[in-house]
Amino acid sequence: MDTEKIIRNYLPQVIHMSLATCANNKPWVSEVHFVFDNELNFYFRSTPQRRHSEEIATNPNVAGNIVTQHFLGQKVRGVYFEGLA
DSSP: OOOHHOOOOOOOGEEEEEEEEEETTEEEEEEEEEEEEETTTTEOOOOTTTTTHHHHHHEEEEEEEEEEOOTTSSSSOOEEEEEEE
């Protein structure tokens, strides 16, 4: 199984990701639109006043997932990650 190939085939089907941030030991998750490049770096755009943007400014550690809706009996797929924003 070529995991990277599966991810590369899956990502173009999805436009939203859940992005988790944290400040003062209080986690937060936001839905953002994203794009990605050939090196599988994720990019999103937001305003500096949004809670996730403010938290990233003080703590760049993030986590998230990218999943499509599925129904009973369908194979569950998703990409889960952690990194720096």
